[in-house]
Amino acid sequence: MSHFLKLAKHGPSARLQSKRFMKTFSIIKNEEYDAIVVGSGVAGGWAAKELTEKGLKTLVLERGREQLHGDYPTEHKHIWELEHRGRKTPEETKTDYPNGAISGPIKHFFAKDSEQPYVEDKPFFWVRGDVVGGRSLTWGRGVPRWSPMDFEAPLKDGHGIDWPIRYEDIEPWYEYVERFIGVNGEPMNSPAIRDNIFQKPMEMNAVEKHFRKSVEEAFPGRTMTIFPMAILTEALNGRAACHYCGPCARGCSTGSYFSSQSSTLPAAQATGNLTLRPDSVVHSILYDEEKDRAVGVRVVDRVTKEEMEVKGKLIFLCASALGSTQIMLNSKSNRFPNGIANSSGTLGHYLMDHHFHVGGSGLIPGFEDRYFIGNRPASTYIPRFRNVGGDTDQPNYVRGFHYGGGAGRAGWGRGGGNRGIGASLKESLREPGPWRMYMNAFGEMLPNYDNHVYLDGEKTDQWGIPLLHMSCELGENELEMRKDMRASAGEMLEAAGAEEIYLFDRLESTAPGDAIHEMGTARMGRDPKDSVLNGNNQAHDVPNLFVTDGACMTSSACQNPSITYMALTARACDFAVKAMQRGDLRV
Amino acid sequence: MDRREAVKRISALLGFAVSGPTMAGILSGCQASQGPFRTLTQNQHDLLVIMSEHIIPTTDTPGAKEAGVADFIDAMLTDFYSEERRKSFLDGLAEVDDLAKETLGNAFMKCTDAEQFELLDKLDTEAFPDLDAMDEAERNAFEEKRRANGRPFIATLKELTISGYYTSEVGATQELHLNPMTPYRGDVPFSEVGKAWA
Numbered sequence A: 001m002s003h004f005l006k007l008a009k010h011g012p013s014a015r016l017q018s019k020r021f022m023k024t025f026s027i028i029k030n031e032e033y034d035a036i037v038v039g040s041g042v043a044g045g046w047a048a049k050e051l052t053e054k055g056l057k058t059l060v061l062e063r064g065r066e067q068l069h070g071d072y073p074t075e076h077k078h079i080w081e082l083e084h085r086g087r088k089t090p091e092e093t094k095t096d097y098p099n100g101a102i103s104g105p106i107k108h109f110f111a112k113d114s115e116q117p118y119v120e121d122k123p124f125f126w127v128r129g130d131v132v133g134g135r136s137l138t139w140g141r142g143v144p145r146w147s148p149m150d151f152e153a154p155l156k157d158g159h160g161i162d163w164p165i166r167y168e169d170i171e172p173w174y175e176y177v178e179r180f181i182g183v184n185g186e187p188m189n190s191p192a193i194r195d196n197i198f199q200k201p202m203e204m205n206a207v208e209k210h211f212r213k214s215v216e217e218a219f220p221g222r223t224m225t226i227f228p229m230a231i232l233t234e235a236l237n238g239r240a241a242c243h244y245c246g247p248c249a250r251g252c253s254t255g256s257y258f259s260s261q262s263s264t265l266p267a268a269q270a271t272g273n274l275t276l277r278p279d280s281v282v283h284s285i286l287y288d289e290e291k292d293r294a295v296g297v298r299v300v301d302r303v304t305k306e307e308m309e310v311k312g313k314l315i316f317l318c319a320s321a322l323g324s325t326q327i328m329l330n331s332k333s334n335r336f337p338n339g340i341a342n343s344s345g346t347l348g349h350y351l352m353d354h355h356f357h358v359g360g361s362g363l364i365p366g367f368e369d370r371y372f373i374g375n376r377p378a379s380t381y382i383p384r385f386r387n388v389g390g391d392t393d394q395p396n397y398v399r400g401f402h403y404g405g406g407a408g409r410a411g412w413g414r415g416g417g418n419r420g421i422g423a424s425l426k427e428s429l430r431e432p433g434p435w436r437m438y439m440n441a442f443g444e445m446l447p448n449y450d451n452h453v454y455l456d457g458e459k460t461d462q463w464g465i466p467l468l469h470m471s472c473e474l475g476e477n478e479l480e481m482r483k484d485m486r487a488s489a490g491e492m493l494e495a496a497g498a499e500e501i502y503l504f505d506r507l508e509s510t511a512p513g514d515a516i517h518e519m520g521t522a523r524m525g526r527d528p529k530d531s532v533l534n535g536n537n538q539a540h541d542v543p544n545l546f547v548t549d550g551a552c553m554t555s556s557a558c559q560n561p562s563i564t565y566m567a568l569t570a571r572a573c574d575f576a577v578k579a580m581q582r583g584d585l586r587v
Numbered sequence B: 001m002d003r004r005e006a007v008k009r010i011s012a013l014l015g016f017a018v019s020g021p022t023m024a025g026i027l028s029g030c031q032a033s034q035g036p037f038r039t040l041t042q043n044q045h046d047l048l049v050i051m052s053e054h055i056i057p058t059t060d061t062p063g064a065k066e067a068g069v070a071d072f073i074d075a076m077l078t079d080f081y082s083e084e085r086r087k088s089f090l091d092g093l094a095e096v097d098d099l100a101k102e103t104l105g106n107a108f109m110k111c112t113d114a115e116q117f118e119l120l121d122k123l124d125t126e127a128f129p130d131l132d133a134m135d136e137a138e139r140n141a142f143e144e145k146r147r148a149n150g151r152p153f154i155a156t157l158k159e160l161t162i163s164g165y166y167t168s169e170v171g172a173t174q175e176l177h178l179n180p181m182t183p184y185r186g187d188v189p190f191s192e193v194g195k196a197w198a
């Protein structure tokens, strides 16, 4: 343990970041940057690393407050040391953090809805990181790659436009990213998925091993494995292997999972080319009609509300899918009255998320003599097995879903639901209860023009940015798919001998945004008439403007998306810098 | 994490049996507290100290009293309960006291340990009946009553006591094991651990 602490205090990134220099507006104003990156989360951290390593003087503007690596106030706190024993109060849930993924001990990393409101024309969860590092600090770290069929699907089944790229275009960038961030897992042998470059996997427990065996025996073509995770099981680049404390999302001072703090920002900082300014709310992009280029951004200081303009040759929007789209919609000019780079009129449209909160669980009898030691920050993974060819094709819906899940033993909480008080109750809770296997499905959502966001005509937030409206709902294909997501969990639980099987579909309480994989709204495509970005994440209309977060997604697949954002970002940076150096961008 | 934490983690890992009172003496700060409380009156607090201790008693490890469960309930009532639920809980508490006076002739606090336990145990049995042993008509009557009256006080008290106890330092470290920070092993014999993880 002392070993971990030492790393936390003296790790390379902590040292670098403590020297981070918060420049004032007046200093920034007088410089022209080679590149401006908006946002410092998953995508922005990667853009910062790639651009600075290629020699560009880069300014990263982040609306959230400073968050230094290692300075994580709830990390390693015991439950009795946490405010409200780790619970979020009903008041906080109602006014600030309605989404269930924002728990008490991590809430300080997120935007409060009361301070940063949005308008739900239809129910929507907008879960936003509000610190340096964005949601890279709190994400779930599951990183399955996309596979060739995911990039081919729209062309094949006609839902959405063709992706301007194929798996082969992005594969080397997946490899590049994975070598740097470190991913653990095991080869999956599944047609639906391409393996990452793996460090050694985390072990399954006894019931998960049993479950895997029953699924593979009963359903040839299906497989269960451990989720590929952006967590180190072996040390890498000065970051320590995981110490299995459990709640990763409180921050990890040993840098054992990928976050901007643990990985990309220190690399960017080490080049000497990085300037990072927290508390900098980007209001809009400045567009020069004569040059026909984006020339910088308008920024508002989060605290003082002071306003200024900053100049840059390349603009990378990495403010999260809806954050970037909000900025673009708010960047109006004669040429672009409806938002910059929006000649197609598709900006803000084709909003997608994954749909979930559907699946099942059941008691698995036996295995009372088996247990585990340590907190494994990884669930199990059943890759997509529907609509992958042959007799897996479904009559009622296209695309597919995967399952996360895992087995555990009932804990002390079961005591509240049964009869008994006194010494016998206490004694019975000293032992763990029966094993239960859980399965939660994540499904693909088709792009639909009507699922969209737009700016309010009057109301603005405290930084003068018009509020974003969301109008988005699941379609027929998703609803049909959900029936199968529920039923397939049931048949696999049955095959594994589960008892008291409980199947659920919480359609009533979930809504788009709930899976926190919101994407689309500035999609990539081959034709400037029906897409905002080309195959290099470059705006068709404005060649020095790049959008590399989830806004760029043409379709959603069912895999957790962030590893794909990372790969696309690194690829776009490579393209942009080469194009700039060739003089193609005329900046 | 300081040395004290490290010692506790290691002892949790190895399953050292440190005697309850000794450990409690070292770690506590959990003496039965004196008011002022945020929601409870001193009398209500006293009642909850005793009732929660009956639900999770001191055995070879400390019980609810030493874990400060009544203070936890005070905090929960204040920060997590709506006005309506708070009132219904406190009414339920008063009703137990009334019931003690009616059936045992004494306020709850004045009853013997055994009487107090039996009274709570009886309420618990009523709240969690054996549904399989009932015929259809009995089951329907039970369901109807539950719908009309809501969740019984004893069920809420038990739930609060259990979550307050097992999330306390005493409950998590002495009664159960704290899952250590150690290389993960997914599949080990239960005997190597011996108790549930907290």
Ligand SMILES: Cc1cc2nc3c(=O)[nH]c(=O)nc-3n(C[C@H](O)[C@H](O)[C@H](O)COP(=O)(O)OP(=O)(O)OC[C@H]3O[C@@H](n4cnc5c(N)ncnc54)[C@H](O)[C@@H]3O)c2cc1C
Residues within 6 Å of the ligand: A038, A039, A040, A041, A042, A043, A044, A061, A062, A063, A064, A101, A102, A127, A128, A129, A130, A131, A132, A133, A134, A135, A136, A138, A139, A140, A141, A142, A143, A280, A281, A282, A283, A318, A319, A320, A321, A323, A324, A327, A516, A517, A549, A550, A560, A561, A562, A563, A565
């Ligand atoms: C609980 C949870 C679990 C998740 N699990 C997974 C998972 O297992 N796998 C997976 O792939 N994904 C997961 N995600 C989603 C993942 O976090 C996002 O896909 C990812 O963070 C997106 O990267 P990004 O850079 O686009 O956005 P972010 O990481 O959110 O970063 C955007 C940054 O831009 C800043 N910003 C926004 N607007 C402005 C502005 N106007 N001016 C300046 N800065 C601005 C924000 O403050 C933020 O720091 C999870 C998310 C959460 C919250």
